[in-house]
Amino acid sequence: MKKFNYILLCVLLLVANGLTAQTPKGSVLIKNATVLTVTQGTLEETDVLVQDGLIKKIGKDLSAPKNVESIDATGKFLMPGIIDAHSHLALDVVNEATAPITAQVSMADVINPFDVGIYRALAGGTTIAHGLHGSANAIGGQSITMKYRYGTHDPEDIIMKEAPRTIKFALGENPTRVHGRGKNLQPRTRMGVEAVIRNGFAEAIQYKKQWETYNASKDKKNNTITPPEYNLKLETLADILDGEIIIHCHSYRADEIYMLINVCRDFGVDKLVFTHVNEGFKVAPELAKYTMGASVFSDWWAYKFEVYYSTAYNAAILMENDVITSINSDSGELIRHLYHEAAKTQRYGGLTDEQALSLITINPAKQLGIDDLVGSIEEGKQADLVIFDNHPLSVYAIPQMTFVDGVKYFDINDDEDDQRLKVSPTQMVEPVYLQAEDERCMHGVELFTEEAANFTHTH
Amino acid sequence: MRKINLIIYIVLLLLVPILSYGQIEGEVLKPEGGKFLLTGATVVTVTNGVLEATDVLISEGKIQQIGKNLSASEATVVDCNGHFIYPGMIDSGTRMGLVEVGSLAETQDYAEIGNVTPNMQALTAINPNSVVIPVTRVSGVTTTLSVPAGGLFPGTSALINLNGYTPDQMFAGFKGVPMNFPTLARRGRWDRRSDEDIEKDAKKAMKNIDELWEKASTYMKLEDAEAELTYYPEMEQLAKVVRGELALMVEVNKAEDIKNAIKWIKEKEVQKAILTGVSEGYRVAKEIAESGLPVITGPVLAIPSRDSDRYDAAYSNAGKMQKAGVKVALRTNEAENVRNLPFNAGFAAAYGLGKEEALKAVTIVPAEIFGVDDKLGSIEEGKNATLFIADGDPFETKTQIKHVFIDGYKIPMTSRHIRLYQEFLERNPGLEK
Numbered sequence: 001m002k003k004f005n006y007i008l009l010c011v012l013l014l015v016a017n018g019l020t021a022q023t024p025k026g027s028v029l030i031k032n033a034t035v036l037t038v039t040q041g042t043l044e045e046t047d048v049l050v051q052d053g054l055i056k057k058i059g060k061d062l063s064a065p066k067n068v069e070s071i072d073a074t075g076k077f078l079m080p081g082i083i084d085a086h087s088h089l090a091l092d093v094v095n096e097a098t099a100p101i102t103a104q105v106s107m108a109d110v111i112n113p114f115d116v117g118i119y120r121a122l123a124g125g126t127t128i129a130h131g132l133h134g135s136a137n138a139i140g141g142q143s144i145t146m147k148y149r150y151g152t153h154d155p156e157d158i159i160m161k162e163a164p165r166t167i168k169f170a171l172g173e174n175p176t177r178v179h180g181r182g183k184n185l186q187p188r189t190r191m192g193v194e195a196v197i198r199n200g201f202a203e204a205i206q207y208k209k210q211w212e213t214y215n216a217s218k219d220k221k222n223n224t225i226t227p228p229e230y231n232l233k234l235e236t237l238a239d240i241l242d243g244e245i246i247i248h249c250h251s252y253r254a255d256e257i258y259m260l261i262n263v264c265r266d267f268g269v270d271k272l273v274f275t276h277v278n279e280g281f282k283v284a285p286e287l288a289k290y291t292m293g294a295s296v297f298s299d300w301w302a303y304k305f306e307v308y309y310s311t312a313y314n315a316a317i318l319m320e321n322d323v324i325t326s327i328n329s330d331s332g333e334l335i336r337h338l339y340h341e342a343a344k345t346q347r348y349g350g351l352t353d354e355q356a357l358s359l360i361t362i363n364p365a366k367q368l369g370i371d372d373l374v375g376s377i378e379e380g381k382q383a384d385l386v387i388f389d390n391h392p393l394s395v396y397a398i399p400q401m402t403f404v405d406g407v408k409y410f411d412i413n414d415d416e417d418d419q420r421l422k423v424s425p426t427q428m429v430e431p432v433y434l435q436a437e438d439e440r441c442m443h444g445v446e447l448f449t450e451e452a453a454n455f456t457h458t459h
Numbered sequence: 460m461r462k463i464n465l466i467i468y469i470v471l472l473l474l475v476p477i478l479s480y481g482q483i484e485g486e487v488l489k490p491e492g493g494k495f496l497l498t499g500a501t502v503v504t505v506t507n508g509v510l511e512a513t514d515v516l517i518s519e520g521k522i523q524q525i526g527k528n529l530s531a532s533e534a535t536v537v538d539c540n541g542h543f544i545y546p547g548m549i550d551s552g553t554r555m556g557l558v559e560v561g562s563l564a565e566t567q568d569y570a571e572i573g574n575v576t577p578n579m580q581a582l583t584a585i586n587p588n589s590v591v592i593p594v595t596r597v598s599g600v601t602t603t604l605s606v607p608a609g610g611l612f613p614g615t616s617a618l619i620n621l622n623g624y625t626p627d628q629m630f631a632g633f634k635g636v637p638m639n640f641p642t643l644a645r646r647g648r649w650d651r652r653s654d655e656d657i658e659k660d661a662k663k664a665m666k667n668i669d670e671l672w673e674k675a676s677t678y679m680k681l682e683d684a685e686a687e688l689t690y691y692p693e694m695e696q697l698a699k700v701v702r703g704e705l706a707l708m709v710e711v712n713k714a715e716d717i718k719n720a721i722k723w724i725k726e727k728e729v730q731k732a733i734l735t736g737v738s739e740g741y742r743v744a745k746e747i748a749e750s751g752l753p754v755i756t757g758p759v760l761a762i763p764s765r766d767s768d769r770y771d772a773a774y775s776n777a778g779k780m781q782k783a784g785v786k787v788a789l790r791t792n793e794a795e796n797v798r799n800l801p802f803n804a805g806f807a808a809a810y811g812l813g814k815e816e817a818l819k820a821v822t823i824v825p826a827e828i829f830g831v832d833d834k835l836g837s838i839e840e841g842k843n844a845t846l847f848i849a850d851g852d853p854f855e856t857k858t859q860i861k862h863v864f865i866d867g868y869k870i871p872m873t874s875r876h877i878r879l880y881q882e883f884l885e886r887n888p889g890l891e892k
Binding site: 030075116117119120124220281282284285286289299301302303304305308309310311312313316317320321332333336337340343346347348349350373394395396398413417418419420428429430431432433434 | 557559560561562563590591642643644645647648654657738739760761762763764765766767768769770771794795796799802805806807808809810847854855856857858859875876877879880883884886890891
């Protein structure tokens, strides 16, 4: 009995912990800024009041409640926290490259809250990033949407709990190189990539049916039915078919993009975002009609053959064709200046300020299924905010302060040199790196193919 | 009735230029030579201030005249009212023309086999028809240094203008021999050597370089004494460096390595030396300034080399060195995205270098470092007509580059990126055929 009490107490404590454990939420009044709301135009000389992590009020001459700090942002620009729909930052590993389908693994299990890259991203105004599995597999692992609450030692605090589940798919050169050419397994061609995905979905339907049959009969009297074997990979694929998971698919060429659109239409899947998608501009009408859009680079091209026929005007063409479009980093370097990457759509295609800003705020929020919570400055939304000294689309703009849930995580006036949270005992003599490793899509794959190890760019 | 016909004819005639504006079937746009009068521009000369409402006359590849209300018969007039003329931007370190598709070995021509191959000529391998070249030059970057990579002495770099059908037509008058200075840093996170091994490797490489230098000096002395020498192309090239005919471009990044490199350059009495890379230059800016050595640094848009560094270490590096008195030029170290040079300069400007110095760092300063400032780097009479016209500050992201001239040739403002935009902005057929 005593033992039982003890267990009960433990359970109660765990429940209590679960209910009370909360990420920090802040309150602040930002005064007199040029507010770039993204969804509701630009508001001059406007105040934004944040309370307990949420945007409480937007207006003129607001006064700070008791104990709430007031920040004078006269002459400065306030925009929503930047959202990166494609990153591998703060993840220990990214490629479970052992099979063409690895839907059973999850990036939520490998978050590294100590990555100083998080702080550097915050210093560039990025508050949310989608941490993706790598691109070695046709169907890769599940990804994770993170809020950059730097300073915590608990990976759980970095997760944006409200965000829906997402998963990585990959087409073209990477999965065919790793499996076809590296291991003599399907897929070796773009035909094989389609077959692997169709086979996976079909298997998941059968798996679902087995469980449905079992569940329908298990309570019947005198039944002899045995449950099917539990399979996390097929569970995950079934969840995709049920619309519970958003696909973010690494892709480059128009034909392969079109292929996956068709596969998903055949299986009734409509939660589909394409990422990289360098030739998306060639199938813009299809992307606009059948998908949740495209998340692209501003100007990366020619680093491999499948991006040789691309254009820096990709984002502009997609936007003008009503495709939900975002610009992502896929890099620990670019994630520090996505505001500049977005501005490149003004040079390459003449997008308006509002269009350009939507590429790194509300549009990636839509693609991650979190646009009701973040991605614009609106009352009731989460207070992820950045203050810039200049208009953020200017090359001379410097981020001044970055807030997540109303808590200030970066302040240029209070910026110590060394922002590491811990120093590894093996790094007491700190290494200096000649080449920063900033592209990670194929990270770790060199273990599987010697060829891949020689690649400099391997997105 | 006749009157109506006439009106229709006139209307049709007026429509002709509009109809033909979009696209002429089979039309090929070529660079165009000749005489050009650029009128009414704000001329940012870089060396002689900013001239308002000024004309620039281009003839025989040169800037013939700069002044007010110029007139010239037979010159094609380019209306630059409200626009700005800048000297072409120079990227002081790239792989331009040496690689077409990054991951494809068949298209990589920047790294030869061997550790000591200074005789490998970048100019030979530069592909004048690379798709990258038009993509780059429409951004106002007109001139790039193409640099081989690899071992201790990977080859000979070449300064090229981004117009021409043969490497010789492109050559802009400077060659330099890069040397990868032995380093105590890690080459990347994949570099898992122990600290001891790194030191050992660096020492070995240093000894190797010392011996090579000694050998090259001997080779030069024998050459000067007109001794009969066996064919030794590597030494022939290094002897040119020892003699000071060619500049030695010392690639060095870690603070400690920079100090060692400066010491080595002094010891060996290297005649013409340039420090390149220099990503930790800000830590030893005073020492670099005292050495008087010029610096080519970049990319500016880079992650700091140490985890403990401030987030903006790479952004602010150029500014800190310049303020300490170092002569600083910028590079992207890119191939397909050399067009980002103005944005690298913009970031350097914002983080301490300032707009004026940043502009110099991509125009007159590299021209001086490369010894071609009689031809490039500023808008002055007699210099090459290598310049561009923009509707604003060329570092500002949204600015549009309107025209580019290279050696007096008016460059067609198109590239594959632009042609794809033109074709696919409104695809036909769209969703339904």
